[in-house]
Amino acid sequence: MSFKVLTSLIPKLSLDGFSKGFKTRYRGSLLHSKKMLLSTFDGVGNPAMNTIYPVLPGELTAHFQLKTGQSFTGGSFGANTASxxxxxxxxxxxxxxxxxxDPSYKGQILVFTHPIIGSNGVPPRDRDEYGLLKYFEAEQIQCSGIVVSDYSVNYSHWNAVQSLSDWCWKSGIPxxxxxxxxSLVQLLRSQGSTLGALNVGSKKLDIGNEVQWFDPTDGNLVDKVSIKNLKVYNPSGSVNIGLIDCGTKNNIIRLLCKSGARVTVLPWDYDFVPVIDKFDGLFISNGPGSPSFCQKTIENLKKAFEVYHRPIFGICMGNQLLGMxxxxHILRLPYGNRGHNQPVIELESGKCMITSQNHSFALDDSFVPEGWTRSFVNANDGSNEGVRHLTKPFYSVQFHPEARGGPLDANYMISQFVNDVVKHKDSEWHQSEARLFDSQLGLEKSSKLQMDLK
Structure with missing residues (x-):
């Protein structure tokens, strides 16, 4: 069925009314409500190999291909490049x-399911009291490209300073x-994770002849996004958290600082064990790609388990590294868990939380090492969503409690971790004080004094 025929199916009144609102690049929102399921499946339910959308006069053509064979043609509103x-x-x-x-999207082409993207524009690069960008999770765009249904040419937001198109163009992002x-997400969910290619031009990339498929996750993406030198935030904080940066988001640092912590950000491969006593707690961040490239981090954590008795908390990639x-063992999920609506179950309480996730790998909890237990599972596929030590304050979750844009069900976990660190530090201080009294006063007088102090 041609685009002209599809357009004729939509009443003129609907299009006229729609044009009075945000000016979108396409009439896609209305087309989707009619016949647009033809975009990824043919009449008998088989994946369509090619889908062509109209490109408006004066606009560049863009192509999106999947390694599994499907291809899509639309309009470009970003940089004139390929990825x-x-x-x-x-x-x-x-x-x-x-x-x-978000550094977790490094090496990935991001598809947005919300039908209209860009209507809020892009905010300024303002910084908060900790020197962090207020409205971005890193200093620059991390994903390799974006795919949307309808790009809103006009934006309207009190805090916007430029359009999404301008931002992508300046950042070199197609x-x-x-x-x-x-429908594209349904395709990705049904056939599993796959590589994609996005290019601008009259023809799609000739993959196999002119260029070859390249998987960014075959390399160490964590090394590309991790900090290179130590950096301290909120130096007057009451406790010192060592943050192992595997691709940490600004909001993780922000929430730790707002909870009263001094945050020392460490490169992913930094040998923190010789100076581990300087940290009241350790935090292992999120990050992109496979955890198998982070053997140095895993070895450092193994050493830390032997000598460290203070709280350790990991999220996303941090959950995988702590578990390894x-x-x-680690496994690659057939489909991956993505999106901002992933339900997880806390095994101890039975409580369900809606969480934000983006991971292809997970811990294989069919075998649980001695001294450890599962703490969270995914309510959809039963995959691991968290582990904890039975006697030591070591724990982690696979989802993102710090996610901005929601959901906020697990947002409490960052401040809870800092509270655990504070309590543990206070406990250490009281134990040290008791030992001092014992050595100077003797056990009997020391016990009486401590009882009086309590």
């Missing part, structure tokens, strides 16, 4: 600046609009 990456998606309704700058992204150091 490859793992095709992943976000189901968030807001927060595309935070998602695009972007395509006019695709039925919800403990003896868990």
């Amino acid at each position: 490859m990456g793992e095709a992943v998606f976000s189901t968030s309704l807001v927060g595309y600046p935070e998602s695009m700058t 972007a395509i609009t006019g695709l039925d992204t919800r 150091a403990a003896g868990f």
